[in-house]
Amino acid sequence: MDMVNTPAENFNKQLAEFIDGSPTPFHAVANIATLLLEAGFQVLSESEDWTLKQGEKYFVTRNGSSIIAFVAGSEDLAESGIRMAGAHTDSPCLMVKPQPEMLNNKYFQLGVEVYGGALLNPWFDRDLSLAGRLVYSDVSGQLKQKLVNFDEAIAIIPSLAIHLDRTANKDRTINSQTDIPPILMQAEETTDFRELLAQHFLSDNEKVMDYELCFYDVQGAAMVGLKKEFFAAARLDNLLSCFVATKALINADTVSTSVLVCNDHEEVGSVSSVGADGPFLESVVDRLCNELCPGERASNKARVLDGSLLISCDNAHAVHPNFADKHEAGHKPELNGGPVIKVNSNQRYATNGVTSSLFRQLCDQVDVPVQSFVTRTDLGCGSTIGPVTAAKLGIPTLDVGIPQLAMHSCRELTGALDPERLSRVLTRFFNQPGRLQITVGG
Known part of the structure; x- marks a missing residue:
């Protein structure tokens, strides 16, 4: 694996700068806002009226620790729905x-x-x-x-x-x-x-x-390994996903309406005014629907959400070579093996067969390998903003993540290839025209 002057190497240099400059959720949101402003996004305030224009890009923050950015697409919102990517700004x-x-x-x-x-x-x-x-x-x-x-x-x-x-x-x-x-x-x-x-x-x-x-x-992010195939840093869970999704939204076209939500307080249950179990995202979605598809608001919102998809991005557990027995046989994600679809029948993850199939198709379209993870039945399973947001909005959702080791340590490890890969998949997701759905029937 030669990482010199590859798209992944260039991507990781930017990722390292972002993580090193974001020691807290407040700094992370400020740095995301800077990236968005440089890309032509406009700042909105929750306390003011919004006048949104199709083809324009916007973002709004709450408490300085959560941020929602979106592209107001040119397609009919009620017909095409919203493409959403979610992550969280906080870390243990x-x-x-x-x-x-x-x-x-x-x-x-x-x-x-x-x-x-x-x-x-x-x-x-x-x-x-x-x-x-x-x-x-x-x-x-x-x-x-x-x-x-x-x-x-x-x-x-x-x-x-x-x-x-x-x-x-x-x-x-x-x-x-x-x-x-x-x-x-x-x-x-x-x-x-x-x-x-x-x-x-x-x-x-x-x-x-x-x-x-x-x-x-204070130790900064670094490429490690004899072949520099690993990326080590603090707060990979989940600033990595925040950066990956931000870059994807910046690279999105203006045809589809696309949304990035980065919530605070996921690590403590998401129950707050700025967490995924709070009203922030629902409030922004309501205003989007009111502005971009006026009329019968309740009916239009239901149509919009039915045709939408949320990809909740939160890192996944890669198999540890010294503790491989902690993984379910057949579900041992590898570093640099591609993004991971996370499945839990008890709804700790929001993935279902339809949403996972849509993601697999996106990965195929951009030539990115994909893996799957399910926890051992005799071990507990963590959760994400995915199930919380799905329950709040009623939106089809799946949970994915980049595989990593040492989750919740003050220094974590992931593969050097996977961040750029997931950003590529999310960019394709944002740029996918038309309604995301699977036809019912044979």
């Missing part, structure tokens, strides 16, 4: 608590809360930085917000030496309250964290009111 991490200051044996530490189902062991002995959103009061007393990032290693969570825990390699467990507060510095007395933030990020007479900050590993 360590969030700073509201009153986090700790002084233990002359070490200044911050209390953290585990966000999502994080794999905690890899967080030890990493060079950590801190990023997120500040809300502050300016000199006139007006509340404002800004994205912040220390951009360098300012903290670490040292492991306990094996000499002090001889059974560490056998049965060490992690107490998420006491074992993982990061060390920031040595100190004789505690430091007010809000004042520390103000010193670094605000001007004189500005005051930190509150924040949403998380630690992240």
